[in-house]
Amino acid sequence: MPLLELEGVTRRFGGLVAVDDVSAVVEEGEIFGVIGPNGAGKTTLFSMIAGSLRPTAGKIRLEGHDLAGRPAHRVVRHGITRTHQVVKPFLNLTAAENVEVGLLFGNRRVDDRRGEAVALLERCGLGAVADRVPGELTLSQRKRLEIARALGTGPRVLLLDEVVAGLNPQESVGLVELIRELNREGVTILMIEHVMKAIMGLADRILVLDGGALLAQGTPRAVSRDPAVVEAYLGRRAAKALEDGGGRDA
Amino acid sequence: MPTEIVLPAVVAFGLLWLVPFVVDVGEYYLGLGTLALIFVIAGLGWNVLGGLVGQISFGHAVFFGTGAYITARAAGAGVPFAAALVMGAATAAVYGVLWGYPTLRLRGPYFAIATIGVGEATRIAMLNLESFTGGASGLQVHTGQTSAFGDYQLALLLAILAFVAHVVVQRSKFGVGLSAIRGDVDAASDVGVDPARYQVFALATSAALVALAGGWYARVQKFIEPNDVFGFELSVALILIPLIGGLGTLWGPVLGAFVYIVVQETLQANLSAALSLGIYGALVVTIILVEPLGLVGAGRRVRRAVRRR
Numbered sequence: 001m002p003l004l005e006l007e008g009v010t011r012r013f014g015g016l017v018a019v020d021d022v023s024a025v026v027e028e029g030e031i032f033g034v035i036g037p038n039g040a041g042k043t044t045l046f047s048m049i050a051g052s053l054r055p056t057a058g059k060i061r062l063e064g065h066d067l068a069g070r071p072a073h074r075v076v077r078h079g080i081t082r083t084h085q086v087v088k089p090f091l092n093l094t095a096a097e098n099v100e101v102g103l104l105f106g107n108r109r110v111d112d113r114r115g116e117a118v119a120l121l122e123r124c125g126l127g128a129v130a131d132r133v134p135g136e137l138t139l140s141q142r143k144r145l146e147i148a149r150a151l152g153t154g155p156r157v158l159l160l161d162e163v164v165a166g167l168n169p170q171e172s173v174g175l176v177e178l179i180r181e182l183n184r185e186g187v188t189i190l191m192i193e194h195v196m197k198a199i200m201g202l203a204d205r206i207l208v209l210d211g212g213a214l215l216a217q218g219t220p221r222a223v224s225r226d227p228a229v230v231e232a233y234l235g236r237r238a239a240k241a242l243e244d245g246g247g248r249d250a
Numbered sequence: 251m252p253t254e255i256v257l258p259a260v261v262a263f264g265l266l267w268l269v270p271f272v273v274d275v276g277e278y279y280l281g282l283g284t285l286a287l288i289f290v291i292a293g294l295g296w297n298v299l300g301g302l303v304g305q306i307s308f309g310h311a312v313f314f315g316t317g318a319y320i321t322a323r324a325a326g327a328g329v330p331f332a333a334a335l336v337m338g339a340a341t342a343a344v345y346g347v348l349w350g351y352p353t354l355r356l357r358g359p360y361f362a363i364a365t366i367g368v369g370e371a372t373r374i375a376m377l378n379l380e381s382f383t384g385g386a387s388g389l390q391v392h393t394g395q396t397s398a399f400g401d402y403q404l405a406l407l408l409a410i411l412a413f414v415a416h417v418v419v420q421r422s423k424f425g426v427g428l429s430a431i432r433g434d435v436d437a438a439s440d441v442g443v444d445p446a447r448y449q450v451f452a453l454a455t456s457a458a459l460v461a462l463a464g465g466w467y468a469r470v471q472k473f474i475e476p477n478d479v480f481g482f483e484l485s486v487a488l489i490l491i492p493l494i495g496g497l498g499t500l501w502g503p504v505l506g507a508f509v510y511i512v513v514q515e516t517l518q519a520n521l522s523a524a525l526s527l528g529i530y531g532a533l534v535v536t537i538i539l540v541e542p543l544g545l546v547g548a549g550r551r552v553r554r555a556v557r558r559r
């Protein structure tokens with residue numbers, strides 16, 4: 001049985017179909033990329049999986065168990081959580097306290113919350129700023145904090161919405177490395193990304209959305225060769241560059 | 251409870267307990283002290299929603315009024331006063347859940363505006379519900395034999411109860427959830443906090459405490475009137491108190507209530523009502539600009555400065 005299964009997931013806003021009948025299967029342990037032009041419905045799709053938005057139609061199954069339409073705070077307990085494109089730290093709490101909220105309300109039972117929070121921050125490279133408030137952190141640190149807080153809930157599936165976007169090359173390399181490590185430790189990752197180099201190098205498989213509908217699905221190499229994808233999203237030159245730079249085949 | 255809370259609390263409430271034994275303060279100042287304690291309770295109550303969750307209510311007088319009237323009516327019907335107070339608090343909590351459920355999904359100014367609507371609608375309804383409230387001519391409260399001294403002591407006990415309730419809320423899992431909601435409501439639900447349920451609980455707790463204050467107010471004033479206990483001025487006072495003392499802090503509403511009562515008495519004795527409102531406005535602007543955490547914030551600054559020396 002696949003870990004996560006989307007079946008005909010659809011979301012309408014009035015007359016607009018933001019996500020149109022998307023079906024996909026994510027296997028345990030995968031890094032699964034979601035790409036597409038702006039307005040393609042990527043974040044809307046994530047919101048539905050994470051429970052912050054109710055699908056108009058369709059099923060979202062975790063190990064065969066339909067979670068579609070359950071609110072976010074319940075979906076978390078099944079082991080699915082997300083980070084936000086625009087980071088949303090609790091500005092009134094320190095970094096460690098941010099993570100402690102995840103530990104307290106998530107999926108795990110932890111005795112030493114403070115200790116575990118600091119350990120998770122260290123895991124994400126934030127050990128030195130555990131007692132700082134998010135207002136004092138850099139964007140890169142706040143993105144890592146968002147991940148640490150999400151990890152606190154004990155996710156099996158982690159949805160990362162453009163974590164690499166807005167970082168300088170050095171910072172993105174570090175973050176890509178962190179994502180790869182977390183994945184190796186057993187967290188299944190779905191990620192939306194505009195930074196092609198990051199996602200092509202990282203993802204096992206990629207789903208391409210365009211205008212809310214599924215345009216293509218497959219390995220990074222196959223997707224970047226797909227004429228429809230090249231036409232709608234990548235552009236010929238970028239596709240060529242990716243081809244030469246080499247994505248990773250599963 | 252950690253000593254950094256217990257120690258100052260024992261000192262502060264201990265002093266409030268002892269002063270009338272040591273000094274002959276007289277009935278007027280004892281009454282003023284009781285009123286200040288009533289506002290400590292109400293301020294702590296408002297703070298549970300306004301400070302801990304960050305949902306600013308301009309309508310909390312509805313709970314004060316509910317507490318005052320239910321307590322007064324129940325006591326008048328022969329219910330023991332303590333039970334009447336509990337009835338008032340419970341009714342207010344239920345009323346809070348009723349309008350909180352639809353309005354608490356609004357945030358910031360939208361929630362604040364909704365609370366003004368609820369507050370005014372309730373006041374006008376109560377003004378017209380003459381059989382229950384006595385309308386504009388008010389209601390005489392029958393309490394039996396009471397003494398200013400006893401009322402002060404019991405008000406102090408209720409204030410301690412409210413203080414402990416505030417601490418318990420703040421330090422529990424519930425309180426952590428509330429501060430997450432205050433930080434970011436979406437992120438809070440992404441890590442497993444149920445914002446709707448937590449906010450409604452917070453409002454119910456807040457309502458019960460404010461109603462307790464209202465019930466005690468009815469007892470000591472012996473006379474209540476909808477325009478007073480359901481009034482917009484009172485709702486504003488309930489915001490001013492934690493704001494002066496320090497929004498979202500434990501000691502803020504305690505300090506703020508005493509400052510409020512002192513300022514209020516001085517202003518009322520010497521100035522017109524309109525002018526005193528103007529002075530409050532200036533006070534609020536100054537606090538927000540200079541020290542958003544009020545007296546508690548100023549205190550923290552002083553302490554940090556002293557430590558650095």
